[in-house]
Amino acid sequence: MAWSERLTAQLLAGEPARSPVAVAERLLAIQGQDPRGARLAVRVRTLGTGTTAADVDRALTDERALVISWLNRGTLHLVRSEDYPWLHALTTPPLHTGCARRLAQEGVPPADVERGVRAIERALAGEGPLTREQLRDRIAAAGVRTEGQALVHLLMAASLRGLCVRGPMVGARHAFALVRDWLGEEALRPVDRDAALAELARRYLAGHGPANDRDLARWAGLPLRDARAGLQAIATELVEREDGLLDLARRPAGPPAELPPPRLLGAFDPLLLGWCSREDVLGEHVDSGIVTDNGLFRPFALVRGRAVATWRLAAGTVTLDPFGPLSRRVAVALDRDAADVKRFLGLP
Secondary structure, eight states, X not given: OHHHHHHHHTTSSSSOOSSHHHHHHHHSOEEOSSHHHHHHHHHTTSTTTTOOHHHHHHHHHTSOOEEEEEOGGGOEEEEETTTHHHHHHHHSGGGHHHHHHHHHHTTOOXXXXXXXXXXXXXXXXXXXXXXXXXXXXXXXXXTOOOTTTHHHHHHHHHHHXXXXXXXXXXXXXXEEEEHHHHTOGGGGSOOOHHHHHHHHHHHHHHHHOSBOHHHHHHHHTOOHHHHHXXXXXXXXXXXXXXXXXXXXXXXOSSOOOOOOOSEEEOTTOGGGTSSSOOHHHHXXXXXXXXXXXXXXXXXXXXXXXXXXXXXXXETTEEEEEESSOOOHHHHHHHHHHHHHHHXXXXXX
């Protein structure tokens, strides 16, 4: 029962969201280091609304309603612009030490880190928004190493300090912009940490409930004590179920929505990243290669709420690698959904 309810909370069952921003509002943060994967997470949660990847780009670029930055667990996430300030304030403080360590490993000493961050801020203030490739040139001109992973972690360092976010699309590239320029001075105002923890707990359960404190802590990349503090702050809004999980009391009464039809989910889909355990979706296929040893989360097919195959898109063709035989009905449904993947991405 809990899994069906989670699928509904995730917008994979029941009514779809009406826009990319509505998906981000429900899920709060969508893992975004794979650009296509983040967009496909929107597709499968807006089915039937005519939403396309171009709508995601428009929300990033023209509407400034979505941004991407290093947040939960030190990973890039797609979030609503209005949620960025408090999520950044909550989830980034534990990340600075690790980022500094990685920069040292990449041969960038602290003095060069400061010079590199200043070069990023100066370039974005005078010329921004700028793509990663453009910022590489500006940082290198300041005499700071950008080879290997140094550039990525310099950009991460500037982002963790709240200086910049990935804002608009410039052609096919995602550009960085100064927070104060792109989101306004209000995005830089101090955040009430207790209120932010309460909002984190509330919004996490909206898109992932029912769940428990450890699920929240794992997803947000925060200590268990912070997850518990957030849940305690909204205790009057919660119900504790017989299985020990927590959910929002305002969740509509009645049975969860029916299981979704066969669907193709993208890389790093939130369904694999929202809780401590992935058993409900992977089941006996935990070693199927959906989650690789080096931390990649591959696109997969979902049938009756369970993973049944991985898939890939190359040269305009979707290819399935099923874990076992698929019925003709399922194969036809997945083929139909593959056509919608191409429609969404604007492919012929």
